[in-house]
Amino acid sequence: MPKKPQSETEADLTAVSARRRPRADIMELGGRRLKPATLMMGHGFDPALSEGSLKPPIFLTSTFVFENAAAGKRFFEGVTGKRPGGAEGLVYSRFNGPNQEILEDRLAVWEDAEDALTFSSGMAAIATVMLALVRPGDTIVHSGPLYAATETLIARILGRFGVHWLDFPAGASEADIEAAITKAKGAGRVALIYLESPANPTNVLVDVEAVARVRDRHFPQGGERPPIVIDNTFLGPLWQKPLAHGADLVLYSLTKYAGGHSDLVAGGVTGAKAALDPIRAMRNTIGTITDPHSAWMLLRSLETLELRMSRAGENAARVCAWLRDHPKVQRVGYLGFLEEGSAQADIYRRHCTGAGSTFSLYLKGGEAEAFRFLDALKIAKLAVSLGGTETLASHPAGMTHLSVPDARKQALDIGDNLVRISIGVEDPEDLIADFQQALEAV
Numbered sequence: 001m002p003k004k005p006q007s008e009t010e011a012d013l014t015a016v017s018a019r020r021r022p023r024a025d026i027m028e029l030g031g032r033r034l035k036p037a038t039l040m041m042g043h044g045f046d047p048a049l050s051e052g053s054l055k056p057p058i059f060l061t062s063t064f065v066f067e068n069a070a071a072g073k074r075f076f077e078g079v080t081g082k083r084p085g086g087a088e089g090l091v092y093s094r095f096n097g098p099n100q101e102i103l104e105d106r107l108a109v110w111e112d113a114e115d116a117l118t119f120s121s122g123m124a125a126i127a128t129v130m131l132a133l134v135r136p137g138d139t140i141v142h143s144g145p146l147y148a149a150t151e152t153l154i155a156r157i158l159g160r161f162g163v164h165w166l167d168f169p170a171g172a173s174e175a176d177i178e179a180a181i182t183k184a185k186g187a188g189r190v191a192l193i194y195l196e197s198p199a200n201p202t203n204v205l206v207d208v209e210a211v212a213r214v215r216d217r218h219f220p221q222g223g224e225r226p227p228i229v230i231d232n233t234f235l236g237p238l239w240q241k242p243l244a245h246g247a248d249l250v251l252y253s254l255t256k257y258a259g260g261h262s263d264l265v266a267g268g269v270t271g272a273k274a275a276l277d278p279i280r281a282m283r284n285t286i287g288t289i290t291d292p293h294s295a296w297m298l299l300r301s302l303e304t305l306e307l308r309m310s311r312a313g314e315n316a317a318r319v320c321a322w323l324r325d326h327p328k329v330q331r332v333g334y335l336g337f338l339e340e341g342s343a344q345a346d347i348y349r350r351h352c353t354g355a356g357s358t359f360s361l362y363l364k365g366g367e368a369e370a371f372r373f374l375d376a377l378k379i380a381k382l383a384v385s386l387g388g389t390e391t392l393a394s395h396p397a398g399m400t401h402l403s404v405p406d407a408r409k410q411a412l413d414i415g416d417n418l419v420r421i422s423i424g425v426e427d428p429e430d431l432i433a434d435f436q437q438a439l440e441a442v
């Protein structure tokens with residue numbers, strides 16, 4: 001909801017519209033900071049501003065009426081960036097809206113972030129962040145592999161505007177990350193360091209703390225520094241909080257776990273207000289904000305986020321433990337099975353609090369075996385995407401990664417025998433029964 005006044009003088013200036021501000025939230029009780037799961041039921045919404053409605057209405061309007069001309073001018077100062085931190089009041093639905101602002105307040109709570117912005121899709125969030133940060137001649141340093149559309153955006157679309165890229169493998173050591181950043185610096189301005197962890201579909205984790213150390217060594221505080229941006233779609237916000245490990249901006253496809261019901265497309269970015277200011281300005285200009293209806297749906301989703309993700313995570317642990325020993329299974333690429341003492345296990349221990357519910361199942365055989373397995377599934381649905389209440393299964397080599405060149409597929413271990421699975425919140429024994437009968441059909 002409209003932002004709280006920043007200072008006494010500002011409070012005086014905004015007094016005229018004070019009655020339209022939400023009541024202050026209770027964030028603490030008896031010295032205890034309230035947990036996100038509790039705050040999701042009311043944070044950022046004052047029923048008194050909406051006829052006492054327990055739940056926020058969906059505000060289907062393109063524009064908002066100003067109390068007076070001075071208020072309109074002040075709000076526009078926020079929209080245009082003359083005053084940092086975004087608009088103090090509601091202006092026009094390309095810039096902000098009640099549903100989006102409540103959603104942004106609540107998303108920030110999950111990430112322990114100062115603020116958040118939401119977008120019409122995960123890719124809209126990623127594209128808006130990059131457009132806000134890059135200039136011709138700049139280099140984007142990124143971990144690889146990335147979500148396919150993100151790779152397309154960086155290499156093929158931003159490449160047309162003279163933006164270069166340089167990548168390092170997701171599991172790279174601090175020395176290898178250092179080498180990549182040194183090389184990029186030699187080529188000109190580094191616009192941003194972009195990470196995705198775990199990588200899809202390999203599930204390889206990026207050492208965000210190592211990336212932050214390298215960035216801080218090369219770009220000391222006080223000077224111009226490339227922000228560390230990370231796509232946290234696979235483990236966030238429950239199982240990985242990269243802001244605590246040195247990232248500046250955390251990105252989401254809210255379509256996945258955050259939305260969680262496979263019924264909407266949306267994106268989000270969380271971080272410090274100052275880091276979000278240029279991104280908000282770009283979003284205000286190009287109109288990549290999420291719509292009020294999707295924002296409202298996401299408010300429902302966030303109320304059950306912890307329940308859904310916890311159950312999906314427990315289900316995945318049981319399913320993976322069962323799959324691992326099956327004679328027709330070659331290997332299960334699941335974050336819960338990292339080799340003790342390995343570099344990946346060390347990153348996992350420092351960065352993650354759960355193994356997620358999306359994993360790679362490598363069957364013995366090739367495409368024929370994988371297809372027989374997929375076609376035999378009766379509960380799991382054959383679809384791309386992840387993080388929904390229902391279990392989904394897909395074939396990366398033939399679907400999401402079809403256009404990836406063969407050599408790169410091989411390097412990334414995207415074989416024809418690979419099936420990608422996202423476990424939902426069904427009964428785990430029913431899921432195991434489904435995988436059992438589908439493996440029998442292989």
Ligand SMILES: *Cc1c(COP(=O)(O)O)cnc(C)c1O
Pocket residue numbers: 121122123124147196200231233234252253254255256265266267
């Ligand atoms: C799905 C996904 C995206 C893109 O999100 P959309 O909401 O489909 O635009 C980006 N990154 C990752 C890791 C994803 O899984």
